[in-house]
Amino acid sequence: ISGRSDYPEGCKVYYWGTVCSYHYYVLNANKAVYNLGEEQNIYDTIEFANTTYDAHLSGEIPFVAKVSNPAKVAEVQFWLNPYGENIHLGTVTGPLASGIYTYQWDSTALLNGNTLPDGEYTVEARSVDGSGVQLAACTYDFKLANESSSGLHLAVKKPDASLAAGALVGVYHRYFNEDYGQIIYERVWEDEADFQGQINIPNSMAKDGNDYLVTALGTEPNFFYYETLRAPGTYILDGTASQAVSLKGLKTDGTALGNAIIMADLLEASFADANPSPGVAYELQEKKVAVLNAAGEATLNLSPGRYNFRLLDEESTYYLVQHDVLIDTTTTTIDFTPQSGDVATVKLASDSDYYSSTLLLRDSGDDYYGFKEINSDTCLTVTPGSYNAVIKAIKRDAENNKEWNWGLESPNMDLAAGDKKVLQFGTPLSGSLSQWQDEMPVAGESYWMNPAFNDAFGNTTTGIAYQSYTPASLPASAQSSGSVIARMVADKPAEKTDPSGSTPQEEQIYVYERSRGDFVLSTQAVSYIRPAIRIYDPQGAQVMPQTSYEQTCRYYFAEWYIPAQQSPGQYSAQVYLDAGTLTNGICESPPFLFTVQAEATSNIEPSVNVTLLDRLGEPMTGASVDLMQLLDGQYRIMDSNASDEAGQAFFYSEIVETGTYALKISGMSADPLVIDSVSEPLVLLVPLTPGTVPLNI
Incomplete structure (x- = not known):
């Protein structure tokens, strides 16, 4: 490859070719062959050392270039090419033993007598030897953003x-x-x-x-x-107001919890206008803030506030927690250094039917933390407190070539120091169905029910999935080389308390990858098993068949939208689950009885009745009508409606005599002064005078 080539943004030039963002490579085969067997540093290269793809830069910008042969470089020149021009920004003289040349550019200063406008630019660094011969060059694309006045x-x-x-x-x-x-x-x-x-x-x-x-x-x-x-x-x-805190983690025998990760939750109590019931700020949890060194130590700088902290270590399966920790100017240490009598232990009961399991605990907030790919010999060391546990157990069915992944949630556990909790789980499953809401079901409305599939030990099924399995071709779960730190993301609280406002999804497990220093989604090609619901009318006829509702019934709730024309009377419902060897056929709940009431009729009179006639005196159909109230000097929309075929629109908002109101009407009307005119837009603002309700306009 010879001559100059045009590459996408974010490219770097090396002696063997060019690398661009998103794994786009342009290799120089001719140079690569020539360079075989040679040391890289005999070639003259230069590259930017502090680049980020799609960077938006402003103010003082440091351009940092690194050369491969510092002894040969006398200077590095920095050039900018706005609109195809080449403008010399400046030169850093050498030689510099480090090979690192930094040029500080004030992007707000005049350049050739003009202020450089915001936009996309390319900066070029050129290394030059003592004779003035250019040795190498590299470019970097960025976006200048000095003029932004919003956001x-x-x-x-x-x-x-x-x-x-x-x-x-x-x-x-x-x-x-x-x-x-x-x-x-x-x-x-x-x-x-x-x-x-x-x-x-x-x-x-x-x-x-x-x-x-x-x-x-x-x-x-x-x-x-x-x-x-x-x-x-x-x-x-910046760290001006932050507090430096020393972290320390030791096992009960005094040895270091080296490589343990520290997670932090920022609590609502950190804010002056905290929630009525302060807890974990949902979006501000699950932050990995530190990794302990081999001595079990680290330093962390934190903004003052209240936090929860967790220590997680997969090698020793330690799960230590400190709740509601105040960080202020007096806080200097956070120690996870329990004695043997200060902790509790949790393990799964031994069961040869299950190959491997995941055990996750929730101590506060909404997410679960723990360890994936453990067995009944694995014992978690935990801080005493109140927990919920989620178990993901793997069971193999060699006869049918299936591997089942069964999710369960345990009842609440209150663990005291010294407790040795053994979590038991296993078949058979039993189904139940109960009422979600207190009010009675009404035709024309949704009726929510609460299904449950519990095992023999009181654990509730949260999900079931399966994948193909043969002893000769084990699934990924069989390739375990030890436990890994895991986290399960729970639904947001608002979605959990209001099923009608959520879109149910399968539970997602994230595992911590040491090489990346972050949690990544653990995925497998599995098929999910969901429960289904049947509804029977007073005569015993099925009104909701399996096929019509299988995709919306979940393990935590089920809905029946009762048609408006549904006859009143006593109905029954059953949920059922078919999960192979986990249910040994179909697991069905006993009938749940409930009484459907007739569709409710409203006796509420509108507060404002509006009748619209167009410019020809005909009913204005489909016009947009906004009822507005004057607040703080501005009209704000209280309610919106559209006129019906009779040109009428009705509002039920409360009208008070001391208020100032108006209607904004947007519609279409022909011009009565023009024969056969087409409809044209019409907008009208109608002030209202509060009086006896209803107002007839």
């Missing part, structure tokens, strides 16, 4: 004030949700900071005038910051 523009710095390149930044819209009666965290952004430690979030995501909770998580040294910021604005998140 959020963030710079993250480590506790030592260095740039926090690669820090994980999260932005959340935090607000009180009236429907759920609690503060909700809506994640609007999560990404890594660029090589300057910067994140630019557009107004389309961070709306101007709103407050956002911003978090930053990074390493070297470990840190976690959070701060409430208002858009638009430019802010710096």
Whole structure:
């Protein structure tokens, strides 16, 4: 390959070719053959050392280039090519023994007499020898973003004030949700900071005038910051107000819990306007904040607040917890150093029917943590407290060439120091069905029921799946080389308490990969088994067949939308489950009886009756009608409706005599002054004078 080639953004040039983002490679075969058997450093190369794909840069920008042969390089020149031009930014003279050349560019300064507008640019670094001969060159593409006046523009710095390149930044819209009666965290952004430690979030995501909770998580040294910021604005998140805390983890015999990971939850109590029942802020849990060294130690810098901390170690299967830890200027250490009498143990009962299992515990919040690929010999060492356990047990059916994965949730466990809890589970299963709501079922409305499939020890089935299995071709679960740290993501609380507002999904298990330093989704090609429901009318005829409802019945709830024309009377329902050797046929609940009432009729009179006639005096059909109230100097929509075939629209909102109201009407009408005119848009604002309700307009 000879001559100059055009490559996509984010490319780096090496002696053997060019590497571009997203694993796009352009290899120089001619050079690769020539270089066989040679040392790399005899070739003159240069590359940018601090690049990030699709970076948005602003202000003072450090361009860092590294050369392969420092002794030969006399200088490195930095060039910018806006609109195809080549403009010399500056030169860093050498030779520098480190081979690292840094040029600090003020992107807001005049360049050739002009301010450089925001946009996409390419910077080029050229290494030059003492004779003025160019040795090598490399380029880097970036986006300049100096002029942004909306959204959020963030710079993250480590506790030592260095740039926090690669820090994980999260932005959340935090607000009180009236429907759920609690503060909700809506994640609007999560990404890594660029090589300057910067994140630019557009107004389309961070709306101007709103407050956002911003978090930053990074390493070297470990840190976690959070701060409430208002858009638009430019802010710096740094360790100025953070507290450095020493972490320590030891087993009960005093040996180090080296390589254990530390997880943290930020608690609602950290905020002045905390939820009525403060707990774990859902989107702010599951943060891995540190990994202990071989001595079982680490340092962590934290913004002041209240946290839960967990220590997890797969080698020793330790699960240690500290709840509601206050981090302030007096907090210097967080120790996980229990004595043998300070802990409890949890293990699964021995059962030869099950090959391998996952055991996860929930101590607070909504997520479960524990260990995957354990057996009955594995014993978890835990901090005393209240827990729920989830068991994922694997059972093999060689006769039918299937491997079953059975999920169960245990009753609540209160573990005291010294307790040795053995969790038992196993078939047979028994089904039950009960009422979810207190009110009676009514025709024309949804009726929710609560199914359950419990085993012989009171554990509740949370899911069942299977995959093909033969002894000659074992599935992935058979290739276990020891336990791994695992986490199961639970539904958000709002979705768990309101089945009609959620979209049920299968439980997802994440495993911790040491090489990546993060949790990744554990996936297998499995088929899921779901329960189904049958509904019978007073005559015993089935009104809801299996095939019509199999995809919406779940292990935690089932729904019957009762047709408006459904006859009142006593009905019965049954849930059933067919899960091969786990149920030994079909497991069916006893009949659950309930009485359907006739469709409710409303005697409520509208507060506002609107009749619309178009410009020809005919009923205006399909017009949009908004009932508005004047609040804080602005009309705000209370309710919206559309006019029917008679040109009528009705509103039931409360009208008070002291209020100021108006109707906004948008529709279509022909012009009565033009013969055979076509309909044209019409918009009308009609002030209302409160009086005797209903108002007839």
